[in-house]
Amino acid sequence: MQADLLITNIGQLLTMDKEGPVKGKNMNDLHVMEDAAVAIKDGKIDWIGLTDEASSIQAVKTIDAKGKLVTPGLVEPHTHLVFGGSREAEMALKQQGVPYLEILKQGGGILSTVNATKQASYDELLQKALFHLDRMAIHGITTVEAKSGYGLDKETELKQLNVAKEANVRHPLDIVSTFLGAHAIPPQYKEKPEAFLESMSELFAEIKENNLAEFVDIFTETGVFSVEQSRHYLQKAKDYGFGVKIHADEIDPLGGTELAVEMGAISGDHLAVASDEGIKRLAASDTIGVILPGTSFYLGKDTYAPARKMIDNGAAVAISTDFNPGSSVTENLQLIMSIAALKLKLSPAEIWHAVTVNAAHAIGRGDRAGAIALGRNADVVIWDAPNYMYIPYHYGVNHVNTVIKNGTVLHERQEIQYDSIASF
């Protein structure tokens, strides 16, 4: 048998090759292969077996994993990838206790990034997005969802979506695009949120025709859009053939979780203050709860999403960085895996489901990403870790040894050059 790339001596291999989304207690049921090997040909997974069985495989390149952990590339199901500027000055306001929604009300927060994004050229936005994608890649992410939402006018929203489309062509990572024109109410529409939603919905036809987004999202929150406004807007999006997502129940419990289920949303995101009724409905539905614990951490909150309760009730849960310039400024999904362990009380097995198979299903990529399976794109990460429990345990650093995207080595950890015997 011939292969382009053969990985041998894998200490633990997580294939995550399950019919997804994986719900409830099945999220804690992890299949771990030991002493495994994986062969890749033409960018696809061609063979999975034991290292002892791999000796007959002729490979162009062989990587000896030396007992390390190997998993599918991480799937990042919720980012605000394309934006101008940064908001470090807001950190002092947050330290003084000014609430996130108050900063927004005063024209800061999302609205300050809107101004910076309007001012940025297409090329500046593209370069910045590619930079953040590089960072995600070196942290083991191989598929990323990217939202617009820092334009809030037709021209700038389209600029963001076009940047995401070009970034998908230029960058090795796969990008799944979401239109979040309904992210905040711009000042000129302050008293007319419905008219603003109407103007954003006028973009649906063009976005569809030019394949600029697969999903439409809305921020359902106090001072932003109500449940009723969100229902109406998302129904229109569905009529145009978009899948829908909701930033739901992040700060105030408005019933956004229930709305996500009612609308048949592919995901309800945040859900930090989801009600018990919302959790029950989520568990009984096909909607995936995309939990963003980095946001609670970064906004200095004591409340974290009831992800434990969601899984105990039978829901499918994914986790994400929510990478954005205001409420969660990190591209490091491994850090979020640690926060999920410490604050959401998820087990390592649940966390791995949440960043692979379930995250892929939350962005409509359950058939392509988030698993190491025969015939699939070979998106694989070799970790400087002896087992799958190690990544959430050793927090705040990058454990990636090697990232393979579509069968090609995209990134390898660089060793510092000195007279070294360092080894994991």
Ligand SMILES: N=CN[C@@H](CCC(=O)O)C(=O)O
């Ligand atoms: N909550 C709404 N939107 C983003 C934050 C965006 C920002 O603060 O720039 C979120 O998911 O947290």
Ligand SMILES: [Zn+2]
């Ligand atoms: Zn978000």
